[in-house]
């Protein structure tokens with residue numbers, strides 16, 4: 001059979017880790033493990049990005065902010081897709097955080113993180129640079145237990 | 151429909167053991183024996199003082215399709231987030247001081263990418279769009295290292 005799914009290997013990896021988490025929440029560890037197996041295959045196939053610099057993120061962040069999220073949001077509003085609107089609400093804020101962290105890093109360098117830890121919210125992706133884990137995610141209101149220390 | 155137990159919330163009050171008419175709540179691995187659970191009975195769900203039990207469909211009803219325009223706009227966003235994840239991962243391997251920050255950015259972009267995937271249409275493992283994708287992935291049979299057996303098992307387990 002010919003395959004024609006519209007996703008790159010990297011995207012398939014994210015789709016599969018998402019579905020693995022969904023299976024975990026339904027208490028289906030066997031299925032979760034199978035999706036994880038697929039995800040690691042796709043991650044490997046996605047390979048490593050070529051020579052890159054931290055500035056390469058800027059173009060993508062600008063595109064997401066100026067068109068990517070707007071495209072989803074305007075159509076989701078028309079058709080009343082509230083799940084997609086929730087994804088846009090959180091995602092736009094997290095993307096703005098990425099931008100501001102990168103701007104601050106360009107100015108301050110490693111001093112930005114000195115004496116602090118990095119935490120990522122597993123629910124929305126919010127990045128905190130702080131001594132202690134946040135008590136509550138400022139974007140999605142997830143509790144401290146939903147943060148991963150990097 | 152069957153009950154499922156969130157073991158992290160279970161406080162071992164064991165009410166579920168004594169109300170269940172079939173013994174499905176009493177197992178060596180702490181999970182409900184889905185095959186013995188009576189469809190929609192929910193006695194244990196109502197009895198549990200710790201909100202550790204909930205009901206899940208065995209077979210999911212067909213969900214309305216996602217709007218095609220929303221889905222493809224989310225597909226584009228998903229690809230962009232994955233690209234940023236890969237850039238972050240590549241930078242995280244360097245020795246420079248920003249490596250840790252790059253790692254956080256990669257991790258955050260994976261969370262964002264997963265959210266796009268979910269809202270694009272891959273929210274339920276049992277959903278028709280997930281099945282469609284899995285069926286298409288069968289076409290990769292024979293690609294070096296591709297775990298086609300995992301795809302086949304998933305198609306069988308998730309209905």
Ligand code: SF4
Pocket residue numbers: 155159160161162163164165166167197198199200201202203
């Ligand atoms: S009733 Fe709830 S808390 Fe008690 S053993 Fe059952 S699942 Fe755990």
Ligand code: SF4
Pocket residue numbers: 152153169170171172173174175182186187188190191192193194195
């Ligand atoms: S829903 Fe009923 S049959 Fe199923 S595990 Fe709970 S008490 Fe037992």
